[in-house]
Amino acid sequence: MMDALSDDGSDVNQDDTQEDVMTPAELIAKLEEAWLNEKFSPELQENKSEVVECVMEQLSHMEENLQRVKKGDAKASIHRMEIDRIRFVLSSYLRSRLQKIEKFFPHILEREKSRGEGAPSLLSPEEFAFAKEYYANTETYLKAVALKRMPPNLQTVDMLKAVPEPCLDSFVFLRVKERQENILVEPEADDQREYVVDLEEGSQHLMRYRTIAPLVSSGAVQLI
Amino acid sequence: MAPKQQGGRVVTQQTRSLLNISVNILGIQLLSTSFGYKMDTLSYLPVQPGVGMEENFLSLDDILLSHERLPIRTECSFPRLGFLEKSSDTKDITEGTKMELPLWLSKGLYEKKRRVLSVELPKIYKEGWRTVFNADPNVVDLHKMGPYYYGLGSQMLHFDSPENPEIAQTLLQTFIGRFRRNMDSSQNAYNEDTSALVERLDCLEKALFTSGQSGLNSFQSWEKGQASQLTASSLVLNYRKRKINDLQP
Amino acid sequence: MDASEVEFLAEKETVTIIPNFSLDKIYLIGGDLGPFNPSLPVDVPVWLALNLKQRQKCRIVPPAWMDVEKLEEIRDLERKEDTFTPVPSPYYMELTKLLLNYASDNIPKADEIRTLVKDIWDTRIAKLRLSADSFISQLEAHAKLDNLTLMEINTIRTFLLDSLNCMYKLRSNLQPGSSKGQFKDF
Numbered sequence: 001m002m003d004a005l006s007d008d009g010s011d012v013n014q015d016d017t018q019e020d021v022m023t024p025a026e027l028i029a030k031l032e033e034a035w036l037n038e039k040f041s042p043e044l045q046e047n048k049s050e051v052v053e054c055v056m057e058q059l060s061h062m063e064e065n066l067q068r069v070k071k072g073d074a075k076a077s078i079h080r081m082e083i084d085r086i087r088f089v090l091s092s093y094l095r096s097r098l099q100k101i102e103k104f105f106p107h108i109l110e111r112e113k114s115r116g117e118g119a120p121s122l123l124s125p126e127e128f129a130f131a132k133e134y135y136a137n138t139e140t141y142l143k144a145v146a147l148k149r150m151p152p153n154l155q156t157v158d159m160l161k162a163v164p165e166p167c168l169d170s171f172v173f174l175r176v177k178e179r180q181e182n183i184l185v186e187p188e189a190d191d192q193r194e195y196v197v198d199l200e201e202g203s204q205h206l207m208r209y210r211t212i213a214p215l216v217s218s219g220a221v222q223l224i
Numbered sequence: 225m226a227p228k229q230q231g232g233r234v235v236t237q238q239t240r241s242l243l244n245i246s247v248n249i250l251g252i253q254l255l256s257t258s259f260g261y262k263m264d265t266l267s268y269l270p271v272q273p274g275v276g277m278e279e280n281f282l283s284l285d286d287i288l289l290s291h292e293r294l295p296i297r298t299e300c301s302f303p304r305l306g307f308l309e310k311s312s313d314t315k316d317i318t319e320g321t322k323m324e325l326p327l328w329l330s331k332g333l334y335e336k337k338r339r340v341l342s343v344e345l346p347k348i349y350k351e352g353w354r355t356v357f358n359a360d361p362n363v364v365d366l367h368k369m370g371p372y373y374y375g376l377g378s379q380m381l382h383f384d385s386p387e388n389p390e391i392a393q394t395l396l397q398t399f400i401g402r403f404r405r406n407m408d409s410s411q412n413a414y415n416e417d418t419s420a421l422v423e424r425l426d427c428l429e430k431a432l433f434t435s436g437q438s439g440l441n442s443f444q445s446w447e448k449g450q451a452s453q454l455t456a457s458s459l460v461l462n463y464r465k466r467k468i469n470d471l472q473p
Numbered sequence: 474m475d476a477s478e479v480e481f482l483a484e485k486e487t488v489t490i491i492p493n494f495s496l497d498k499i500y501l502i503g504g505d506l507g508p509f510n511p512s513l514p515v516d517v518p519v520w521l522a523l524n525l526k527q528r529q530k531c532r533i534v535p536p537a538w539m540d541v542e543k544l545e546e547i548r549d550l551e552r553k554e555d556t557f558t559p560v561p562s563p564y565y566m567e568l569t570k571l572l573l574n575y576a577s578d579n580i581p582k583a584d585e586i587r588t589l590v591k592d593i594w595d596t597r598i599a600k601l602r603l604s605a606d607s608f609i610s611q612l613e614a615h616a617k618l619d620n621l622t623l624m625e626i627n628t629i630r631t632f633l634l635d636s637l638n639c640m641y642k643l644r645s646n647l648q649p650g651s652s653k654g655q656f657k658d659f
Contacts, residue, residue, distance in 0.1 A: 024502045024503070025502070025503050025504045028502060028503050032482075039474060040474075058502050059502075062502060074494075074496055075496065075497075075499050078499055078501070078506075078521060078524075079499070079501065081520065081521070081524065082501045082502060082503060083502075085481075085484075085520065086502065086503075088481070092478075167638060167641075169638075169641050170634060170637070170638055171633075171634055171637045171638075172634075173618065173626050173630070185614045185615045186614060187614060188612035188613065188614045188644065189612045189644075190647070192612070192614075197615055202619075203617060203619050204617070204618040204619050204620075204621060205615065205616065205617055205618060206608070206615070206616040206618055207614065207615045207616070208614065224623055224626065
């Protein structure tokens with residue numbers, strides 16, 4: 001039993017076939033970053049399928065090991081608590097993505113359509129299937145309860161116009177992880193002028209999402 | 225005039241209301257993703273009002289807003305539509321008739337180039353009231369005068385008027401002027417009857433008040449340790465209710 | 474974000490415990506813990522510390538800042554300054570609540586500490602509202618919020634962000650032509 005649990009740390013590291021080698025602890029930190037960014041950003045972020053898959057792998061690996069442990073083991077209960085915590089973050093992350101997909105589905109699908117060959121997709125394959133199905137179900141449902149009773153020329157609804165777009169001009173709270181210079185702040189009123197700010201490492205700010213959106217996806221700032 | 229197109233608009237409006245009702249029911253039926261770890265979240269996110277000049281098609285508030293009545297004056301005659309105007313017995317609605325039309329219809333009929341009708345400003349947006357707002361926005365009962373003061377005001381900008389810039393400015397200043405009081409009342413009123421605090425608020429402000437309250441309540445219940453008590457998801461409760469309903473003939 | 478999710482993040486902070494049992498090193502996914510030896514202090518995350526405490530397997534050593542004198546200093550400074558002063562921990566509120574609720578017998582003068590932290594919190598929240606109001610009325614586009622903690626931001630987040638959104642839309646009314654198309658046909 002001892003071996004089952006104690007060789008975990010080293011063993012998993014070698015398993016990691018990702019291009020950049022990440023320790024499991026770094027992986028969990030990545031997941032938490034993605035979780036908070038997804039929670040606070042007005043639009044859907046790029047999918048982090050590799051992170052999600054790696055975390056899942058870690059979890060099932062750990063669970064397998066725990067199966068071999070006899071009941072009432074002190075270490076096992078601590079491992080289980082950790083697994084529960086990670087699983088909570090993971091499902092909260094995935095759930096907040098699904099919520100956004102439900103909220104903005106026509107726009108997200110439209111972006112998928114216009115995505116260039118080879119450009120990374122916003123959605124994981126599963127999320128893409130979900131979005132498509134959600135679209136189809138909503139359409140079928142609206143047709144069944146209302147639209148089919150309308151005059152023929154009014155039986156379609158343009159989902160792209162009917163469902164509001166994410167508002168990129170929303171404000172967000174953020175913490176700076178890598179120093180940024182000369183971030184342009186657009187004026188709020190006509191009598192103001194635009195100006196630039198430097199974002200120092202570790203400082204916290206309240207500003208428009210649009211201004212710093214690229215920094216969120218590059219990981220230079222963390223939404224809080 | 226293009227009667228066909230306008231006929232279309234009437235039906236479109238009805239479609240919209242119907243669709244919205246459907247979407248709201250859909251929210252209950254889909255139950256898709258949001259259950260499980262439940263924290264004060266709905267299984268369905270209602271569509272928010274558009275607030276500015278754009279309306280959100282599926283927002284309940286915007287649909288209600290589009291039924292607000294505006295005073296108008298017809299600038300041409302509407303043949304054989306006299307039955308719509310209850311105050312006279314004529315067959316046609318003659319040019320120069322003053323009547324009230326809902327916002328959605330006024331917007332549909334209004335054209336800049338061809339004068340079909342002219343829309344009069346509701347008095348709350350006229351200069352007299354604008355002066356009041358500029359003096360002290362906090363004294364006005366926006367529920368009584370609105371309740372879609374900001375929404376309707378923004379929609380009024382669709383109709384050409386030389387006063388439009390001032391209207392837009394007053395809307396913004398009023399919002400800013402009333403912000404502090406709204407924030408304080410929504411962030412301080414814990415566990416008390418809030419009806420007196422919200423009765424003079426515009427619909428938009430009321431929604432903001434509610435979001436302020438939810439932040440306060442979430443913090444307070446956490447502080448008291450209530451958040452750590454698990455409660456059954458509303459979904460599970462509703463499911464039970466539905467089952468009982470199914471049993472009743 | 475829900476307050477309990479902020480608490481969840483706070484539970485990752487480390488705290489020193491003095492265990493009354495022995496156990497080898499544990500290799501968790503998020504890092505190694507231990508080894509645990511009776512009477513030897515060891516650092517663990519708060520979630521584990523509270524669990525062990527509840528099972529009476531350890532004593533919790535309160536963080537250095539959780540001390541009446543230090544907190545009084547912080548409170549006085551917070552009241553004196555107009556800006557937000559640095560807090561002893563980014564999760565001071567959450568940790569105070571967690572540790573005082575589950576381990577008050579390990580913390581000297583627990584009640585005084587509770588009151589002091591609450592005073593600091595109240596002073597800071599009042600400042601936060603004041604700055605939110607001036608942010609709105611000055612139509613600011615950017616604010617620096619160093620030293621604000623996640624829990625503090627969280628109490629005002631939805632309200633402030635929703636208000637800013639509404640304001641943004643009312644402000645775009647001022648620029649005619651900015652709205653796309655006059656009427657939309659759906």
